[in-house]
Amino acid sequence: MDKGELEKLSIEHIRIYESFEKKEKCALCRCIEDFENQVLNAISTDLVMDLEFFPKFVEQYTFCDYHMSKMEDMRDKLGMAIMLKKLITLEIRKMESGQIENKVSKFFIKKANEKICFVCEKVNLKAMNSDIDITLELWKNKEAFRENFRSQDFFCFKHNKLLINSAKEKFSKKDYEVFKQEIINVQMKYCKELESDLEWFINKFDYRYANEPWYNAKDSIYRAREVLKKDSI
Secondary structure, rough: HHHHHHOOHHHHHHHHHHHOOOOOOOOHHHHHHHHHHHHHHHHOOOOOHOOOOHHHHHHHEEEOOHHHHHHHHOOOOOHHHHHHHHHHHHHHHHHHHHOOOOOOHHHHHHOOOOOEHHHHHHHHHHHHHHHHHHHHHHHHHHHHHHHHHOOOOOOOOOHHHHHHHHHHHHHHHHHHHHHHHHHHHHHHHHHHHHHHHHHHHHHHHOHHHOOOEEEEEEHHHHHHHHHHOOOOO
């Protein structure tokens, strides 16, 4: 798409469009990761010092292990340290006031009002849902985008399912069938090649193939894990 066409799109549409111009990994996973990092950066910079944010956070949210580890990997650890200190201090205050649940069995039961991960909610509500809608809109209205869509390496099965289900709801039957076939073509090509690479990876553990080259099989386990994503973040 030329510069003039891009200028007609919103920032969110351009973000999705540019992600699909790249071919490595799932384009929508890449969008999710970018947005996820924006949320984490906001927490460790602006939000952590927001006097109104922390009380609301404590009341409704927590961090899942996945996003806690991502915070740990961030370059700027000052904001993370401040946030963690606040959370630890809060737990100390709870213990001092006797706010401890002693019935172990309740630990394993998810309650209706149980806190959810702040980052997971933001990612799922904004990035994932809006990204799917924008992708379908671009596919329907921009031929250049559709060419990029058809030339993707793969979609993880989480986004593959979301795209197909959303397309079924939003598209006419004719457009849906075309869309479904295009995404199946992308997935089938990649998965067939991956299946072959995994088979060769397995063969390499047989002494008869010990001296044979790896070809494209060496990272096949990692690639299989990437494409087989099914659960939400």
